[in-house]
Amino acid sequence: MIIAAYVFMVLGGLFLALGGFGVFRMPDVLNRIQAGTKATTLGAFSLALGVGLANPDWLVKIILIIVFIAVTNPVGSSVLARAAYKAGEARFEKTAPEGKEGDSNECV
Amino acid sequence: MKKFISLLLIACLGAFIFISLYFPGGGTLAFPYYGDVDLNGRVSQAYIDKSVNGPNDVVVYGESTDEESGSANMVTSIVVDYRSFDTLGEVTVLLVSTLGVGILLGGKRKRLEYKHAPNFILKHGARLTFGLLVVFGVYMFAHGHLTPGGGFPGGSIIAAAILLLYLADDEFRVKLAGIKIAEGTAGSLYVIIGLAGLATGGYFLYNFLPNGTVGKLFSAGIIPIVYALIGLKVGSEISGAIDGFATEEVAE
Numbered sequence: 275m276i277i278a279a280y281v282f283m284v285l286g287g288l289f290l291a292l293g294g295f296g297v298f299r300m301p302d303v304l305n306r307i308q309a310g311t312k313a314t315t316l317g318a319f320s321l322a323l324g325v326g327l328a329n330p331d332w333l334v335k336i337i338l339i340i341v342f343i344a345v346t347n348p349v350g351s352s353v354l355a356r357a358a359y360k361a362g363e364a365r366f367e368k369t370a371p372e373g374k375e376g377d378s379n380e381c382v
Numbered sequence: 383m384k385k386f387i388s389l390l391l392i393a394c395l396g397a398f399i400f401i402s403l404y405f406p407g408g409g410t411l412a413f414p415y416y417g418d419v420d421l422n423g424r425v426s427q428a429y430i431d432k433s434v435n436g437p438n439d440v441v442v443y444g445e446s447t448d449e450e451s452g453s454a455n456m457v458t459s460i461v462v463d464y465r466s467f468d469t470l471g472e473v474t475v476l477l478v479s480t481l482g483v484g485i486l487l488g489g490k491r492k493r494l495e496y497k498h499a500p501n502f503i504l505k506h507g508a509r510l511t512f513g514l515l516v517v518f519g520v521y522m523f524a525h526g527h528l529t530p531g532g533g534f535p536g537g538s539i540i541a542a543a544i545l546l547l548y549l550a551d552d553e554f555r556v557k558l559a560g561i562k563i564a565e566g567t568a569g570s571l572y573v574i575i576g577l578a579g580l581a582t583g584g585y586f587l588y589n590f591l592p593n594g595t596v597g598k599l600f601s602a603g604i605i606p607i608v609y610a611l612i613g614l615k616v617g618s619e620i621s622g623a624i625d626g627f628a629t630e631e632v633a634e
Contacts, residue, residue, distance in 0.1 A: 345507055345510045348507075349503055352503050357498075
């Protein structure tokens with residue numbers, strides 16, 4: 275149990291570090307948002323789960339926290355990305371969606 | 383030059399705090415290390431032992447029964463039991479300030495129009511989060527006598543949940559009549575509990591219910607009831623103020 279907890283904690287820390295590195299390294303806002311969101315959501319999940327396995331008394335609260343992160347983090351990032359898209363921020367030209375065929379943004 | 387002077391000032395302030403804490407006149411520490419404090423003969427010792435009038439026996443968590451204030455959280459037993467009248471004043475201050483907001487921003491109002499309407503994801507995500515946040519706020523003031531927390535933070539968390547719905551949904555409005563009823567009922571019940579204490583125990587806000595075991599959910603007499611009332615009152619007051627700020631006057 276405790277070994278699984280440590281494994282989850284290390285994995286979570288690794289994903290969080292990778293997410294921070296992605297935010298630092300990616301070229302424009304939308305790329306940074308997707309690097310930050312996916313990696314930090316997974317990292318926070320595993321970190322919280324590791325803490326919950328190490329202290330089984332807290333497991334119910336930890337699961338609630340995980341549900342909360344699962345709802346809030348993607349929604350917040352999607353809203354940020356939508357605002358950035360609507361504000362027309364500077365775009366890295368290799369990943370910009372405008373030039374591609376069949377790419378519609380009506381749902382934004 | 384400005385930066386240099388401000389850095390110098392901060393360094394002087396830091397040195398002043400360090401010196402005054404660690405090198406006072408007599409050569410002894412003015413600020414004892416953690417765990418080295420001798421509380422015998424101090425007022426705080428009496429509060430920690432929860433028995434100001436009787437002999438100061440040490441309270442055991444989960445075992446001691448019928449202490450003077452049965453709250454496991456020392457801050458709560460001071461704020462809502464020994465100094466409860468002061469808390470009533472604080473709630474009144476909040477009431478008066480939200481009353482000012484209501485007078486300034488009253489009348490017939492409609493929601494502010496957003497430049498970009500919120501989309502499906504944001505609206506439904508905010509509704510999902512709203513339930514979780516309200517449950518967390520209720521947990522906060524229901525456990526106010528056991529863990530850190532209480533009526534004011536719990537009510538503020540509930541009001542923050544309402545603010546989230548206001549920001550995420552451009553059509554949402556709370557029912558102001560319901561808010562007024564909740565606020566008035568909670569405030570009046572607080573005073574009525576105080577008067578009941580005056581009638582039974584001899585002074586205002588006397589803790590007249592049985593105290594139970596320290597550390598249990600149903601313990602500490604009137605403290606959980608008062609904290610639930612404070613949470614309801616603070617939450618509804620701040621929600622009413624938020625409604626005032628998120629709306630605009632309808633031109634007649």
